[in-house]
Amino acid sequence: MAVATFRIWRGNSEGGEFRDYTTEVFPGMVVLDAVHRIQAEQANDLAVRWNCKAGKCGSCSAEINGNPRLMCMTRLNSLPLDRPVALQPMRAFPPIKDLVTDVSWNYRVKKTIRKFEPRPPDDGNGTWLMAQADVDRVQEFRRCIECYLCQDVCHVLREHSLHDYFVGPRFLVHTAALEMHPLDIGSRTGDLKNQHGISYCNITKCCTKVCPEGIAITDNAIIPLKERVVDEYFDPVRKLFRILRT
Amino acid sequence: MPEYQTHDYDVLVIGAGGAGLRAAIEASANGVRVGVITKSLLGKAHTVMAEGGIAAALSNTDERDDWKVHFADTMRGGQYVNNWRMAELHAKEAPERVRELEAWGALFDRTKDGRILQRNFGGHRYPRLAHVGDRTGLEMIRTLQDHGIHLGMEVHMEATVLKLLKDDQGRIAGAFGYERERGRFLLFHAKAVVLATGGIGRAYKVTSNSWEYTGDGHSLAYDAGASLMDMEFVQFHPTGMIWPPSVCGILVTEGVRGEGGVLKNIEGRRFMFDDIPENYRSQTADNEEEGWRYTQGDRDARRPPELLTRDHVARCIMREIREGRGSPHGGVYLDIAWIKNRIPKGAEHIKRKLPSMYHQFKQLADIDITEEPMEVGPTTHYMMGGVRVDADTQMSDVPGLFAAGECAAGLHGANRLGGNSLSDLLVFGKRAGEHAARFANKNGSATRLRLDSEQIKSLAHTALAAFEREGESPYDVQFDLQDLMQKLVGIVRREEEMRGALDGIEQLKKRAEAVAVAGNREYNGGWHTALDLPHLLSVSEMITRAAIERKESRGAHFREDYPQKNDSEWRCNIVVRRSESGQMTVRRQPIPEMPCELKQIISEMK
Ligand SMILES: Cc1cc2nc3c(=O)[nH]c(=O)nc-3n(C[C@H](O)[C@H](O)[C@H](O)COP(=O)(O)OP(=O)(O)OC[C@H]3O[C@@H](n4cnc5c(N)ncnc54)[C@H](O)[C@@H]3O)c2cc1C
Ligand code: SF4
Ligand code: SF4
Ligand code: FES
Numbered sequence: 118m119a120v121a122t123f124r125i126w127r128g129n130s131e132g133g134e135f136r137d138y139t140t141e142v143f144p145g146m147v148v149l150d151a152v153h154r155i156q157a158e159q160a161n162d163l164a165v166r167w168n169c170k171a172g173k174c175g176s177c178s179a180e181i182n183g184n185p186r187l188m189c190m191t192r193l194n195s196l197p198l199d200r201p202v203a204l205q206p207m208r209a210f211p212p213i214k215d216l217v218t219d220v221s222w223n224y225r226v227k228k229t230i231r232k233f234e235p236r237p238p239d240d241g242n243g244t245w246l247m248a249q250a251d252v253d254r255v256q257e258f259r260r261c262i263e264c265y266l267c268q269d270v271c272h273v274l275r276e277h278s279l280h281d282y283f284v285g286p287r288f289l290v291h292t293a294a295l296e297m298h299p300l301d302i303g304s305r306t307g308d309l310k311n312q313h314g315i316s317y318c319n320i321t322k323c324c325t326k327v328c329p330e331g332i333a334i335t336d337n338a339i340i341p342l343k344e345r346v347v348d349e350y351f352d353p354v355r356k357l358f359r360i361l362r363t
Numbered sequence: 364m365p366e367y368q369t370h371d372y373d374v375l376v377i378g379a380g381g382a383g384l385r386a387a388i389e390a391s392a393n394g395v396r397v398g399v400i401t402k403s404l405l406g407k408a409h410t411v412m413a414e415g416g417i418a419a420a421l422s423n424t425d426e427r428d429d430w431k432v433h434f435a436d437t438m439r440g441g442q443y444v445n446n447w448r449m450a451e452l453h454a455k456e457a458p459e460r461v462r463e464l465e466a467w468g469a470l471f472d473r474t475k476d477g478r479i480l481q482r483n484f485g486g487h488r489y490p491r492l493a494h495v496g497d498r499t500g501l502e503m504i505r506t507l508q509d510h511g512i513h514l515g516m517e518v519h520m521e522a523t524v525l526k527l528l529k530d531d532q533g534r535i536a537g538a539f540g541y542e543r544e545r546g547r548f549l550l551f552h553a554k555a556v557v558l559a560t561g562g563i564g565r566a567y568k569v570t571s572n573s574w575e576y577t578g579d580g581h582s583l584a585y586d587a588g589a590s591l592m593d594m595e596f597v598q599f600h601p602t603g604m605i606w607p608p609s610v611c612g613i614l615v616t617e618g619v620r621g622e623g624g625v626l627k628n629i630e631g632r633r634f635m636f637d638d639i640p641e642n643y644r645s646q647t648a649d650n651e652e653e654g655w656r657y658t659q660g661d662r663d664a665r666r667p668p669e670l671l672t673r674d675h676v677a678r679c680i681m682r683e684i685r686e687g688r689g690s691p692h693g694g695v696y697l698d699i700a701w702i703k704n705r706i707p708k709g710a711e712h713i714k715r716k717l718p719s720m721y722h723q724f725k726q727l728a729d730i731d732i733t734e735e736p737m738e739v740g741p742t743t744h745y746m747m748g749g750v751r752v753d754a755d756t757q758m759s760d761v762p763g764l765f766a767a768g769e770c771a772a773g774l775h776g777a778n779r780l781g782g783n784s785l786s787d788l789l790v791f792g793k794r795a796g797e798h799a800a801r802f803a804n805k806n807g808s809a810t811r812l813r814l815d816s817e818q819i820k821s822l823a824h825t826a827l828a829a830f831e832r833e834g835e836s837p838y839d840v841q842f843d844l845q846d847l848m849q850k851l852v853g854i855v856r857r858e859e860e861m862r863g864a865l866d867g868i869e870q871l872k873k874r875a876e877a878v879a880v881a882g883n884r885e886y887n888g889g890w891h892t893a894l895d896l897p898h899l900l901s902v903s904e905m906i907t908r909a910a911i912e913r914k915e916s917r918g919a920h921f922r923e924d925y926p927q928k929n930d931s932e933w934r935c936n937i938v939v940r941r942s943e944s945g946q947m948t949v950r951r952q953p954i955p956e957m958p959c960e961l962k963q964i965i966s967e968m969k
Contacts, residue, residue, distance in 0.1 A: 129885060145607020145728065157838040161889030162882030166404070168573040171613050171723055173501065174407045190726055213544050214886040221520070224405060224512075232513045233468035243462055246477030252470050256495065259470060259502060263406055298468065 119143075121193065123151055124201040125163070129214045137201055142193055148204070149177055149188040152216070164215035172329060175264030179216050180205045185266040185327045188216075207269040220265055226284050229312065233295055234303035251299040258294035258338060260330045263287065267324035267334060273317045283314035286324035286334050293338035296345065306349045309342055318343075365823035367548035370517075372398035373803040374796070375538060375551050377524050377580065378559030380408035381500075381785060382768025384507035385460075385792030386557045386799065391514040393800035398551065399511075400519040400540065402575050406508045409561050409573060409769075410788065413500025414616035414719065416482055416492030417789070418782030419457035423474055424481040425662065428489040430454040434961070435968035437783060439642065440486040440672050441747075441776020442918045442928070444593070444936055447957045448754035449774040453783070453790050460789035461493050469506040471495055483621040483658060485670045486780040488646065488968075490660070497616050497719045503785060522549060524579065525826060525894065527556060527587040527764065528814065534806070535587070535763030539822050543891060546884020548823055550814070554803035557757075557795045558584060558750060558766040559788075563597070563902045565841075565895075567743035568849040571603055571614040577895040578902030580770035584750045585901060589759040590940045592772040592952070594748035594902075595909035595920045598779055599854050601676035603742025606692040610727045612742045615697065615720060617781045619737075620669040622716050623658040624699035625651075626680070627736070628688035634695075635668035638679055643671055655705065674778045674919045677741040681854055684740065694740035700733055709733070741854060745784065747775045747919065748909070751938060757795035763802055767795035777918020827884075829893045834879035837893035844871050844899060852907050857923050861911045868904050875900060908949050909937045 122139045138155045149167055156163040168174040170189045177188040182196065182203050196202055210218035239245045267286040273279050284292075292305050292313070309315040318339055325334045332338070373395035376387045383399060390397045401408060420433040433454035438445055461479070465471065471493045472480040481490040495502040512518075524540040537552045560580030564572025585591055602615040620626075628634050639647050647668055648654040654667025669676065680695050690696055699717070703709030710733035714721050717732070724730040724737060750759050750766035752773060757765045768788045775783060829837070851864035875896040880889040915929040916922050936952045957965075 143608060146609045147727070150609045156888050157836070157842075161836055161838065161880060161892075162887040164886035164888060168403055168407045168409075168575065169412045170573070170610075171412070171719075172726070173498070173719065174403075174411050174573075176403065176407050192726070217544075217886050219544075220404070224518075224520070227509070228512050232509065235466060235468070238466075243466065244478065245465065247470075247473055248477055249473040252473055255470055259495075259505065260498065262411075262501065295468075298470070301468075 121151065121198040122201040123155060124203045125152070125155070125215065126205040127163070127215050128212065130212055133212070135203070142198070146193045147189055148181055148191045148193065148202070151193065152188060152204070164213070164217045166217050173262060175262030178207055178264045178266050178269065180207060185269045187264060187266070187329050190329060207265065209269045209271070209275040210265070222280055223263070223265055223268065223287065226288055227291065230284070230288060230292055230295070231303050231305050231308060233298065233301055235300040236302045245300055247299045255294050255297050255299070257332055258290050260332060261287065261290055262330060264329060266327045266329065270323045270327050272321065272323065279314070279317060283317040286318070286339065288313065289315065289318070289342060290332060290334055290338045293342055296342065306345050310346045310350060315339070315343060315346060365548055365820060367550050367819065367823070369550045369552070370398055371552045372396050373553070373807060374398075374555045374557065374799045375400065375553035376557045376559060376796070377538065378408065378561060378768070379405055379518065380410040380559060380561055380768060381503055381507065381788030382792040382795070383408070383557070383559030384504070384511050385789050386559055386767055386796035387516045388507065388511050388514060389793045389796030390800040391511070391516050393797060395800045395803050397516040398519065398553070399516055400522050400524060400551075402521065402523050402543065404520050405518055406504055408504065409575060410500050410504045410785070412614070413503070413785055414497040414614065415484060415618040415621070416494030416499045416782050417457070417461055417503065417785040418484065418487060418491050418780065419461045419493060419786050420454060420491060421458045421461065421479055421481060421493065423478040425489040428491060431964045432488050432968060433457070433491065435965050436486055436488055437774070437780060438776070438965060440778050440780040442778060443776065443934060444917065444954065445776030446754055446773030447961055449791070451961060452754060452794075453774055453787060456790045457786040460786065460793065464503065464506050464789070467506050467510040469502050471502070482618065483666065483670065484781040485617055485620070485676070486672045487782065492782040494618075497618050497717050499785065519549070523891070523894070524583065526822060527583050529587060529761070530813065533762065535761060539819070541826065544886055546887065546890075548826075550819065554807035555763045555765065555799040557799050558764065558770050559768045559792065559795070560770045562746040562769045563906075564743045564746075566844065566848045566899050566903045566906070567853070568845040569603065569612040570743035571600060571612055572743065577898045579895070579898045580766065581749055581905065582898035582901040584759060584761070584764065584766065585905065585939070585941055587761050587764060588941060589761045589764060590751040590938050591905060592748060592751040592936050592938050593776070593909075594905040594939055595913050595937060596747035596777050596918055597743065597906060598673055598745035598747060598919050599677045599741040600744035601673055601680050601741055602697055602739040604728065604737070605694040605740040606738050607728060613723070613727070614742065614744065615737060615739050616717070619697060619699050619717060619720060621658065622699065622713070623655060623702045623705075624669070624697050625667070625701065626669050626676070627696045627698060628683045629690055630688060634683050634688070635671070635676065635679055639668055639671070640675060647671065672778055672780065674921070677854060678921060680741060690738045692738050694738045696736040697739045698736035700735060703733070745769065745779055747777065747779055748772050748906070755794065756798035757791055758798060758802070763806065765795040765799045767791040777920060826894060829878055829880045829890065832877070832879050834877045835874065837875070837878040837880065837889055837896055840871055840874045840878055840896055841892055841899065844868070844903060847871070848903055848906075852903070852910055855921055855923050856910055858911060861907050864907045865904070868900060868907065872900050904947060905939045908947060909939055912937050912949050
């Protein structure tokens with residue numbers, strides 16, 4: 118019988134501690150399976166979020182041996198089991214209980230981003246024509262499962278707690294999805310610069326490294342957005358050129 | 364006196380999946396105050412997991428398609444016990460609902476001329492499913508979520524409704540629940556309530572469904588005195604993962620077969636050709652070559668038997684396994700890798716068409732689906748049965764109580780076609796939202812919940828009882844129930860086994876009343892599970908009683924002791940309701956006569 122030990126952070130907003138749980142493990146198991154076993158057998162009141170168990174809903178984010186990951190997509194055979202596996206909640210958000218954090222800030226931030234604004238339909242029956250190639254570019258961003266792991270690693274939020282000034286990589290991806298949407302005619306560059314703090318990002322790429330959906334957050338979303346802001350606000354010649362061209 | 368927070372809405376929507384969000388959007392657009400409550404975070408509901416697509420006769424990919432064909436396909440798939448009016452509304456309105464998603468920012472895959480691309484799916488005559496790779500549900504829920512948050516609705520995330528409340532005239536007046544995060548109680552006043560709570564898969568051991576699917580809406584409605592219908596029809600999806608054990612049940616989208624994937628037994632035989640039902644024979648390919656051409660868009664080819672309806676495919680797989688021709692881990696093979704022989708850059712093609720399947724198998728099972736076949740077997744997937752509603756308004760027989768989406772019954776009859784759920788959510792979510800708002804405006808002033816503190820105290824007391832006692836773990840009771848339903852009320856059913864299940868459920872009810880939970884009310888998994896148990900037990904009993912009653916085999920309901928379909932006696936619905944004295948009653952409900960136009964459509968499409 119193979120067993121492994123999990124060192125799980127147990128606590129709430131007032132503080133907590135790591136506790137060790139040893140449980141049986143089987144081939145193919147993921148970290149979330151082990152947590153569920155422990156919950157069912159040893160710690161009924163253990164708090165953990167999950168839904169799909171297949172990397173689709175972005176609920177089960179946590180820090181596994183210090184690495185921000187989805188628990189349902191982390192196989193035990195990818196971890197050294199000769200020592201305890203450390204599990205703790207995401208650190209960039211306030212703890213609620215055990216592995217569950219208060220991510221409600223993310224939902225408040227999203228509301229501050231200007232919503233989708235389509236051009237008038239191309240067709241009388243209210244439809245649009247779009248090429249697959251144009252759709253592809255944005256579909257990359259729309260793959261986001263809102264796991265907030267990128268928010269968790271971004272030093273602007275994690276170390277400097279600038280939640281009031283910077284929306285974080287997830288919402289830069291969201292903004293990029295809107296800005297580069299083939300139908301959208303809204304503009305969010307002013308907000309990016311003034312309200313959403315894009316300049317706080319110094320392109321460390323930590324967010325890109327942890328994204329379970331493999332979204333090239335920095336290269337494909339943030340850098341082009343930064344360029345738009347520069348174009349619009351800091352480069353009058355290019356701005357004029359753009360106006361004349363369109 | 365236990366503390367609780369009070370909220371006041373015109374329309375309270377319970378559930379934030381596709382149906383709930385669409386209802387909330389519509390109600391908000393009608394200018395009423397809307398509250399939404401969901402057990403998980405916004406955007407995480409089951410809808411997010413849907414893969415294959417949304418069925419709507421847009422006729423972009425094949426212009427021969429129209430609402431009539433979609434209607435006929437839905438009725439045939441449901442074995443003609445569907446609510447035909449719902450099937451008609453659904454087929455007519457789905458295209459508009461899909462186009463509306465695009466106007467709200469959804470980005471579907473495109474045809475060469477830039478319109479919404481549609482894919483083949485089981486039981487649909489023409490390519491009909493609008494999709495985004497194999498993550499259509501994510502696209503849909505995110506679009507609704509991002510549109511909805513700007514409309515002023517208030518969302519209570521991670522909160523659970525425990526009971527629906529009525530006024531003294533029997534009208535819906537609100538709901539009682541609790542916050543999962545902190546454990547505080549919530550009291551909602553509402554003039555109308557929309558149930559959009561999804562399914563019941565957690566009553567079974569092997570399921571593609573998450574912890575949320577404990578049948579809350581079904582059980583809350585039953586408790587409030589509403590009628591439920593078609594509870595015997597539980598869909599077992601033919602292709603779930605079976606290995607390794609920890610992923611058992613996770614869905615493998617039908618899209619794999621739509622893209623040309625084939626089912627084989629251990630001998631390498633495409634066993635689906637061995638048994639093609641009579642009513643589908645004229646539409647089904649009789650050789651492998653024709654089936655392949657169909658998946659590649661040849662309009663003169665007929666569909667391969669792998670794309671027959673789910674109930675049939677699941678039973679064929681069961682037959683292979685039972686007769687000893689299964690794969691090593693007790694399933695059958697699903698092979699998409701073979702298409703590399705037919706398509707240049709086949710591996711790339713598979714990865715592009717089925718990215719999450721590729722990812723899922725690679726990461727969870729160490730299998731590269733572009734190289735090796737997958738091992739698959741049936742998994743509990745979808746509930747056709749649910750709250751019995753009026754087709755046009757989605758109101759149940761409790762005034763002011765509406766239901767939409769998976770927790771409502773009618774559209775799918777005895778078997779749902781793939782892709783018809785996401786469209787169901789949109790079409791009937793919208794209708795429920797609209798009519799709930801209308802009901803609230805019209806009847807609102809008369810309704811006012813008058814709850815005395817004693818009642819609230821007793822509700823809270825019941826909810827907290829498990830903290831006060833010593834006893835067994837709620838997880839153990841849940842596991843035993845799942846085992847029991849899987850074994851005794853599963854894909855193949857027999858009377859005496861199901862009678863045994865009823866006895867088992869009675870015993871489990873007693874155990875559920877005595878479970879104990881440790882710790883406090885903050886985000887306590889054990890406590891949540893204890894509170895889910897009564898719902899799970901209630902739906903399990905409804906399923907079992909309805910399944911005993913239906914003495915024939917139809918769609919997803921297969922009786923070994925009555926293996927034939929019997930139209931003369933059983934072309935009707937089974938309705939479950941609680942009697943005045945609290946007994947669960949089961950009765951047959953005749954299906955109203957279909958109007959001539961609809962009959963004619965069906966006979967033309969035979
Ligand atoms: C893996 C998978 C793939 C699928 N693929 C497809 C597909 O390709 N095409 C298709 O048409 N269908 C598909 N389906 C089916 C379809 O996804 C579901 O039937 C549909 O999403 C259900 O939507 P809903 O709005 O009814 O409920 P859900 O999306 O499940 O939402 C239910 C909501 O109710 C809330 N809730 C439940 N109980 C309570 C309570 N007591 N208190 C408060 N809130 C509560 C939940 O928290 C949740 O927010 C798939 C299903 C699965 C599991
Ligand atoms: S690249 Fe920018 S957004 Fe990403 S982690 Fe670094 S600072 Fe944060
Ligand atoms: S961008 Fe990636 S890491 Fe960030 S929330 Fe989305 S899926 Fe998660
Ligand atoms: S449970 Fe859905 S991403 Fe892990």
